[in-house]
Amino acid sequence: MKGRTKGTKAQRHxxxxxxxxxxxxxxxxxxxxxxxxxxxxxxFVFSDKxxxxxxxxxxxSTAVINGPDAERLAGEFMNEVLNQQCRLxxxxxxxxxxxxxxTRALLSAAGxxxxx
Numbered sequence: 001m002k003g004r005t006k007g008t009k010a011q012r013h014x015x016x017x018x019x020x021x022x023x024x025x026x027x028x029x030x031x032x033x034x035x036x037x038x039x040x041x042x043x044f045v046f047s048d049k050x051x052x053x054x055x056x057x058x059x060x061s062t063a064v065i066n067g068p069d070a071e072r073l074a075g076e077f078m079n080e081v082l083n084q085q086c087r088l089x090x091x092x093x094x095x096x097x098x099x100x101x102x103t104r105a106l107l108s109a110a111g112x113x114x115x116x
Contacts, residue, residue: 023068023069023070024066024070025071025073029063032059035085039054039061043077045084050065050070051066051067052065052066
């Protein structure tokens with residue numbers, strides 16, 4: 001009986017299912033904390049590390065990570081989502097001052113004096 005796996009066919013099937021889902025982690029992200037754009041950007045940045053699917057659902061987004069060591073990858077993905085959310089928040093907060101700086105730089109390069 002070489003080459004045969006012990007156990008019934010149903011037991012072997014359940015073992016295969018467990019192995020198939022072992023590398024999967026699902027996370028639900030609240031849109032009140034993380035905007036959909038931050039989640040999408042993080043998924044794009046993270047896509048070379050593992051398979052990831054993001055689906056918006058009402059007031060949340062669901063992210064499913066497939067890959068070896070899915071638990072660790074899920075933590076890294078959440079760090080990337082937080083990074084993207086902070087970047088977007090800062091960009092929104094600083095966009096006005098950035099516009100003023102660029103305007104002054106362009107006017108200065110053109111040899112004109114900025115008002116104000």
